[in-house]
Structures are given as C-alpha cells and as structure tokens.
Amino acid sequence: MGETANPVPVIQVEAIKKTYGHHAALKQVGFSADAGESIVIFGPNGAGKTTLIKIIATIIRPTAGRVRVNGLDPETDAEAIRRCIGVITHQTFLYGNLTAYENLVFYARLYDVPDAPARLACSTWPARCGSPSGPAAARWDGRDRTPGPAARERAPRR
Numbered sequence: 440m441g442e443t444a445n446p447v448p449v450i451q452v453e454a455i456k457k458t459y460g461h462h463a464a465l466k467q468v469g470f471s472a473d474a475g476e477s478i479v480i481f482g483p484n485g486a487g488k489t490t491l492i493k494i495i496a497t498i499i500r501p502t503a504g505r506v507r508v509n510g511l512d513p514e515t516d517a518e519a520i521r522r523c524i525g526v527i528t529h530q531t532f533l534y535g536n537l538t539a540y541e542n543l544v545f546y547a548r549l550y551d552v553p554d555a556p557a558r559l560a561c562s563t564w565p566a567r568c569g570s571p572s573g574p575a576a577a578r579w580d581g582r583d584r585t586p587g588p589a590a591r592e593r594a595p596r597r
Contacts, residue, residue, distance in 0.1 A: 447510040449474050450495060455504035457490050464490045465501070496526045521550060 547555035
C-alpha cells in the first residue's frame with residue numbers, strides 16, 4: 440500500500456526515425472520500459488538494432504522522434520544519461536591485456552563514476568554476484584591474464 444508507481448518510464452522511445460542519406464535505418468520505432476522490465480531487441484542484420492541502442496545510449500542522434508532515459512532528454516542531459524546506463528554489445532571494447540577489474544576501473548574513471556573504487560572493490564563481489572572461482576576469478580583480480588574466449592575470437596588467425 441505504501442508503494443507508489445514511478446510515473447516516468449526508465450526508457451521511453453517515441454516515433455524514432457534514423458536515416459542515412461536515402462536509407463531509413465529506423466522508421467517510427469516506439470516503446471517504453473518501466474523499472475524492472477526487460478526489453479529484447481532482435482532482428483536480421485541491418486534491421487537497425489545497433490542504431491537504436493546507439494540512439495538510446497546518446498552515441499548518435501535520431502533524425503526524428505523522442506527518447507527519454509529516466510525522464511532525461513539526450514539533447515540536454517547526455518552526460519547524465521551515460522552515467523546511469525551501461526551498454527554491452529557484441530563488441531565490448533574491453534582491453535584484453537587488462538583484467539575485468541582493471542577494465543571496470545578504466546571505464547569508471549573515463550565516465551567519472553562516483554565512488555568507483557568502493558563500488559568495484561573485490562571484497563564486495565561475493566555479496567553481489569556470488570563468489571567467483573576458477574578462470575573467472577583469475578581474470579577478475581589479475582592472477583591470470585589469459586585472454587577469455589571473446590579475446591581469443593578476435594585474435595588474428597595465423
């Protein structure tokens with residue numbers, strides 16, 4: 440009874456259009472997601488999935504339409520939006536020579552995440568995610584710098 444619904448969707452996309460020259464990558468895309476909801480974006484290559492994510496993440500601007508993230512407007516609040524979201528795509532842009540922890544510290548500094556060292560402390564991992572073990576623990580804390588599967592896939596073939 441004491442709970443009140445959040446009147447502002449976490450993500451709101453209204454009539455988004457994105458064109459590249461004469462090619463329409465997105466045509467009138469719209470949806471909203473409230474806190475705790477999940478959205479799945481799927482489709483064939485060239486359907487506009489990455490374009491939509493880039494628009495929501497403030498990386499590119501739509502040709503037309505409106506986006507809000509936590510009620511914030513990307514046109515005026517892009518930095519604030521970037522501080523409250525995280526986007527991971529098939530191209531992670533992680534540095535293979537850094538551990539998972541070092542990658543997180545790097546990006547936390549890059550985006551000026553408040554209190555990053557405390558938020559990323561290895562001692563908080565078990566409480567949040569369960570205790571890492573084996574190769575995952577080694578890559579997290581730096582005991583083993585063996586590249587993970589994604590890094591091995593990107594390695595040049597000889």
